[in-house]
Amino acid sequence: MASSYRVRPLDESTWPAFAALVERNNGVFGGCWCMGFHPEGVGKGTTAELNRDRKLARVRAGTTHAALVLDGDTCLGWCQFGSPAELPRIKSRAAYEKGLTAPPDWRIACCYVGKGHRRQGVAGAALAGALDLIAELGGGTVEGYPEDAGSVPAGFLFHGALSTYERLGFTPDRKIGKHRWVVTRSVPARTGGPGGGAGPA
Numbered sequence: 001m002a003s004s005y006r007v008r009p010l011d012e013s014t015w016p017a018f019a020a021l022v023e024r025n026n027g028v029f030g031g032c033w034c035m036g037f038h039p040e041g042v043g044k045g046t047t048a049e050l051n052r053d054r055k056l057a058r059v060r061a062g063t064t065h066a067a068l069v070l071d072g073d074t075c076l077g078w079c080q081f082g083s084p085a086e087l088p089r090i091k092s093r094a095a096y097e098k099g100l101t102a103p104p105d106w107r108i109a110c111c112y113v114g115k116g117h118r119r120q121g122v123a124g125a126a127l128a129g130a131l132d133l134i135a136e137l138g139g140g141t142v143e144g145y146p147e148d149a150g151s152v153p154a155g156f157l158f159h160g161a162l163s164t165y166e167r168l169g170f171t172p173d174r175k176i177g178k179h180r181w182v183v184t185r186s187v188p189a190r191t192g193g194p195g196g197g198a199g200p201a
Helices: 015-024 048-062 093-096 122-136 162-167
Strands: 006-009 064-069 073-080 106-113 140-144 170-175 181-187
Touching: 006 122, 015 048, 015 064, 015 073, 064 122, 064 162, 073 122, 122 140, 122 162, 122 181, 162 181
Parallel strands: 106 140
Antiparallel strands: 006 064, 064 073, 073 106, 140 181, 170 181
8 A cells, every 4th residue: 555655766775676677577668777767878789787777876876866666675666756857868859858848847757667566556655755855855846747548558658647747736737748748846945855955966
């Protein structure tokens, strides 16, 4: 049940749980290791091993962010977030930039739930956890790029489902693809948190 889930940030202490989930799911999306939205990207010229090494290097440097959903010590899924500089490689970029007025402080990028745990509240817990971590890091304007649920198989909702974002207070801004939206929400800073007032990295 969702009430039993814990959310932890991706860091060196939670890396083993994150890595175990990726490995159980064949490297995730062809071995991307959740590197597809970072400047390095994935695809031609990269391998699953290289992507893993690059992700671990970013974890150690503190230049990648994600809210991990844990059941006990087992990671079930995550929601990746970061500044636009940390996550520049969003999908439907040309359509996105056409309607852009101001860049957000934070982007929600990859939302992933492992096989066997979908439709159990993990995605919602991950997104809510990401918003909590963003509040601790100083808050600001948050953008997501979800797709209409039902138009894409659950395992390929890279950015998550529109309905999940709407339940957590995001407002649709504009459409940038056949099924993809830009949604926004303002997150106030949480004073007294681990990184309260720090702003985006």
